[in-house]
Amino acid sequence: MDIRQTGKNALQKVLTHQKNIDIIESYINKSCSNLEDDEEYVKQYNSFIYQAIGDIIKKVPLKNILASIKNDELGWEHSCFKEYKTIMEEQDDFIENPFEVIEGCMECQKCKSKRVFYYQKQSRSCDEGFNTYASCCNCDAKWTIKG
Numbered sequence: 625m626d627i628r629q630t631g632k633n634a635l636q637k638v639l640t641h642q643k644n645i646d647i648i649e650s651y652i653n654k655s656c657s658n659l660e661d662d663e664e665y666v667k668q669y670n671s672f673i674y675q676a677i678g679d680i681i682k683k684v685p686l687k688n689i690l691a692s693i694k695n696d697e698l699g700w701e702h703s704c705f706k707e708y709k710t711i712m713e714e715q716d717d718f719i720e721n722p723f724e725v726i727e728g729c730m731e732c733q734k735c736k737s738k739r740v741f742y743y744q745k746q747s748r749s750c751d752e753g754f755n756t757y758a759s760c761c762n763c764d765a766k767w768t769i770k771g
């Protein structure tokens with residue numbers, strides 16, 4: 625049994641209309657057809673069939689599943705990974721553009737060092753000022769300045 629027939633058999637477990645099975649399978653096959661390596665093709669094909677079956681089980685409308693296949697929103701581009709993709713993009717952005725640290729803006733109240741990290745946060749209602757949370761790199765003293 626070839627891989628495409630296996631994919632159709634898997635789709636038959638969750639779909640009843642042969643026409644829908646054939647359409648979804650053919651679009652998945654077309655989406656994977658750009659891969660030259662047979663092993664990569666099989667891996668990606670199986671993954672896309674699995675994602676389509678998961679969407680069908682979750683009652684995602686077939687037209688939405690078909691649209692996601694047509695728009696290449698499968699694999700890591702699938703909507704189920706959107707939250708993780710956002711988190712990874714934020715982490716990558718932070719690694720590429722870390723916070724800029726300026727020394728000397730604040731002085732430690734305990735050891736008078738100028739190496740103090742601080743951030744501001746509005747911790748109460750919007751009509752109150754920001755609180756400043758500071759930490760000394762030299763003596764590890766921590767303090768809050770209410771705004």
